[in-house]
Amino acid sequence: MVGDIVARDGAAFEAQMLGVAIVIYLAATALSVVVTASGRARQHVTLGLVAIALTFHTIAIAYRWTRLGHGPYVDMFEILSSNVWSLHLAALVVFLSLPRLQPALAATLPPLAVLTIWMWLTPAKDTLHPVTYATIWLPIHVTLGKFFLGLVTPATGLGIIVIGRRALGITLPSLPDSETLETYIYRLLLIAAVFQSLMLIAGAAWAQNAWSRYWAWDPLESWAFVTWTGSLLFLHMRPRSTARPMLSAAFSLLIFGLAFYTFFGVPFISTSPHKGAI
Amino acid sequence: MIETFRRVLRRLGSVETTSVLIVLCAVIALLGIFLPIRTSNWMVLPFALLMANLLAALATNARLKSQSMLFAFHAALVAVIVLVGLDRLHAMHGRVEVAEGSMFDASAVAAEHGLLHDLRLGEVRFLQGPFEITYAPGMKRRETESVIRIPEQNGGWREVRVGDHTPLIFGDYRFYTTHNKGFAPIVTYVSASGDSRTGAIHMPSYPMNENKQGLAWTPPGATKPLKVWLHIPEPVFDEAKAWKFVKPTNTRLVLIDGDERHELSVGEVVSLGSAQLRYDGLRSWMGYTIVGQSMIHWIAAASLMACLALLGHVLSVLIYGSRIPAAGAEHGG
Ligand code: HEM
Numbered sequence: 001m002v003g004d005i006v007a008r009d010g011a012a013f014e015a016q017m018l019g020v021a022i023v024i025y026l027a028a029t030a031l032s033v034v035v036t037a038s039g040r041a042r043q044h045v046t047l048g049l050v051a052i053a054l055t056f057h058t059i060a061i062a063y064r065w066t067r068l069g070h071g072p073y074v075d076m077f078e079i080l081s082s083n084v085w086s087l088h089l090a091a092l093v094v095f096l097s098l099p100r101l102q103p104a105l106a107a108t109l110p111p112l113a114v115l116t117i118w119m120w121l122t123p124a125k126d127t128l129h130p131v132t133y134a135t136i137w138l139p140i141h142v143t144l145g146k147f148f149l150g151l152v153t154p155a156t157g158l159g160i161i162v163i164g165r166r167a168l169g170i171t172l173p174s175l176p177d178s179e180t181l182e183t184y185i186y187r188l189l190l191i192a193a194v195f196q197s198l199m200l201i202a203g204a205a206w207a208q209n210a211w212s213r214y215w216a217w218d219p220l221e222s223w224a225f226v227t228w229t230g231s232l233l234f235l236h237m238r239p240r241s242t243a244r245p246m247l248s249a250a251f252s253l254l255i256f257g258l259a260f261y262t263f264f265g266v267p268f269i270s271t272s273p274h275k276g277a278i
Numbered sequence: 279m280i281e282t283f284r285r286v287l288r289r290l291g292s293v294e295t296t297s298v299l300i301v302l303c304a305v306i307a308l309l310g311i312f313l314p315i316r317t318s319n320w321m322v323l324p325f326a327l328l329m330a331n332l333l334a335a336l337a338t339n340a341r342l343k344s345q346s347m348l349f350a351f352h353a354a355l356v357a358v359i360v361l362v363g364l365d366r367l368h369a370m371h372g373r374v375e376v377a378e379g380s381m382f383d384a385s386a387v388a389a390e391h392g393l394l395h396d397l398r399l400g401e402v403r404f405l406q407g408p409f410e411i412t413y414a415p416g417m418k419r420r421e422t423e424s425v426i427r428i429p430e431q432n433g434g435w436r437e438v439r440v441g442d443h444t445p446l447i448f449g450d451y452r453f454y455t456t457h458n459k460g461f462a463p464i465v466t467y468v469s470a471s472g473d474s475r476t477g478a479i480h481m482p483s484y485p486m487n488e489n490k491q492g493l494a495w496t497p498p499g500a501t502k503p504l505k506v507w508l509h510i511p512e513p514v515f516d517e518a519k520a521w522k523f524v525k526p527t528n529t530r531l532v533l534i535d536g537d538e539r540h541e542l543s544v545g546e547v548v549s550l551g552s553a554q555l556r557y558d559g560l561r562s563w564m565g566y567t568i569v570g571q572s573m574i575h576w577i578a579a580a581s582l583m584a585c586l587a588l589l590g591h592v593l594s595v596l597i598y599g600s601r602i603p604a605a606g607a608e609h610g611g
Contacts, residue, residue, distance in 0.1 A: 128414055128416075128418055135443075187595070187596065190592055190595060191592055191596075193588070194585065194588050194589055194592055197581075197584070197585055197588065198585050201578070201581045201582070201585065205578065208574055209443065210442075210443075212445075212452070212454050212567055212569045213371070213569075214574060214577070217307065217310050217311075217321070219311050222307045222308065222310055222311045223311075225303075225304070225307045226304045226307050226308055229300050229301070229303055229304040229307075230304075232300050233297055233300050233301065233304075236293050236296050236297050236300065237293075237297055239293070239341075240293060240294075
């Protein structure tokens with residue numbers, strides 16, 4: 001009985017912290033667009049808001065973690081929550097390290113707002129850690145995946161700007177020219193490809209541990225492989241391309257789209273063994 | 279002649295070929311989601327082509343040869359592909375059900391194995407003991423602990439406990455428990471000629487087939503099958519609560535022989551024409567996955583080498599710039 005009350009109050013506290021974080025994330029997103037549209041080159045307030053939202057979100061996640069005894073990677077809500085957290089953190093780190101790219105937050109945060117709203121609409125149920133998840137390879141795999149997507153997302157923000165400039169004639173003089181943006185897209189996607197490869201290896205190690213086979217082409221594995229081929233194709237096509245900004249921008253969107261579907265679409269559409277057999 | 283060979287090799291090892299093959303791999307992987315080709319040899323083709331492409335590139339591509347990390351990375355990739363290929367040729371994967379109180383029977387294994395695998399399951403000997411499986415509320419399967427007894431040289435038995443993650447290891451083979459398990463009525467069948475045989479009838483997996491605890495079974499020497507059902511009067515679990523996989527009590531064996539229906543409690547005998555069948559009791563059976571020793575450690579090592587080399591390449595790009603030839607410039611020779 002007492003345990004029930006503690007659990008219920010814990011869930012309520014978590015929901016409050018998360019609610020505050022969501023509001024601030026969305027405010028930061030809206031602000032990023034306004035600031036960039038007004039032609040300013042720096043986004044200090046936006047980044048400050050993201051940092052505050054992350055603080056509330058971190059409290060919510062940490063509270064849930066201690067309450068349930070496992071990390072946020074079991075059901076849809078937890079996966080969305082941990083990715084909203086890690087992707088905003090990645091955006092914060094990337095744009096603080098590359099201040100001259102800050103206007104591109106206006107193209108990076110809106111895709112994350114989609115995830116944030118989706119998380120908001122997803123019921124947060126208490127989850128149980130499946131037995132097949134009890135291996136060190138899982139947190140390693142999940143963390144590497146977060147680095148991968150965390151690097152692809154700002155690259156996609158830059159890609160949207162490059163395409164927007166070309167297709168819609170938006171100039172955005174507060175940002176460097178598209179050739180320069182392209183070198184950043186390339187570097188982000190190149191580093192992302194390393195994390196992506198390591199993520200696949202850690203995932204295979206987990207599968208070996210949990211289901212005694214390292215690769216079986218289940219739908220999730222197949223989509224993860226296809227996403228990886230997106231990165232490979234990009235790395236091999238870029239050196240010979242004569243239109244690098246558009247090529248890199250298009251690939252950033254393609255890789256982001258494939259990764260997005262692999263991370264958030266496939267596990268909840270198919271009945272792949274990644275869900276763990278009961 | 280040599281010049282032609284070089285030209286073919288260069289074409290084979292070109293980055294354009296790589297791009298086409300990467301797309302081919304992606305298309306085949308995608309098709310594999312919808313068509314039953316993923317376990318077929320179709321999967322081998324694009325990777326074999328990629329391998330040829332990679333080898334040719336290592337031999338001919340100037341940029342690969344001049345950038346040591348990039349070269350090391352692609353060479354490690356060759357090693358990964360070769361090792362995975364060898365692993366597939368040596369690997370073995372099988373499934374078997376063993377009833378409590380019975381010895382493992384290699385002939386009951388449904389196995390798939392690579393061309394070079396030397397199947398030696400006949401050397402494996404163990405006796406299935408009891409097992410315990412815990413379930414959390416909501417029918418969530420947790421830990422399985424299966425007791426295995428292995429005969430020793432001195433005539434005794436050694437006991438080991440295995441589970442989903444703690445395999446029973448026999449030389450090159452590993453046995454893992456699975457979600458597949460169920461009940462096995464033990465019956466003694468005395469045929470018309472007086473031959474008596476006792477054996478276990480494995481009912482469908484439980485609780486997955488909770489409402490389908492029956493099957494068609496042909497007694498030894500008989501020509502037509504009987505329908506056999508296990509009647510479980512009391513539910514074994516309450517889905518909303520935590521429970522342990524246990525054998526039900528007071529079970530009855532229902533036999534349907536044409537128009538005749540018989541219901542037996544433990545210890546009861548029924549005449550089936552001039553033969554007889556006795557229901558001796560209920561045991562459980564455990565389904566195991568068997569994995570033949572593979573080369574995963576070597577694959578893991580080669581993959582890690584590949585990643586380290588890739589990391590080295592990335593660092594050199596970040597430190598020294600991308601050193602990519604100007605767009606459209608010729609390279610590859
Ligand atoms: C299948 C996995 C593969 C991965 C992960 C991979 C990865 C890479 C990476 C990261 C680069 C550097 C790109 C850059 O710095 O912009 C590269 C370049 C290169 N790769 Fe691969 N590669 C793979 C397969 C192949 C294959 C099969 C070939 C066979 C031809 C190949 C040939 C090359 C060549 C020639 C370059 C130099 C690019 C150039 O100078 O145009 N790669 N690869």
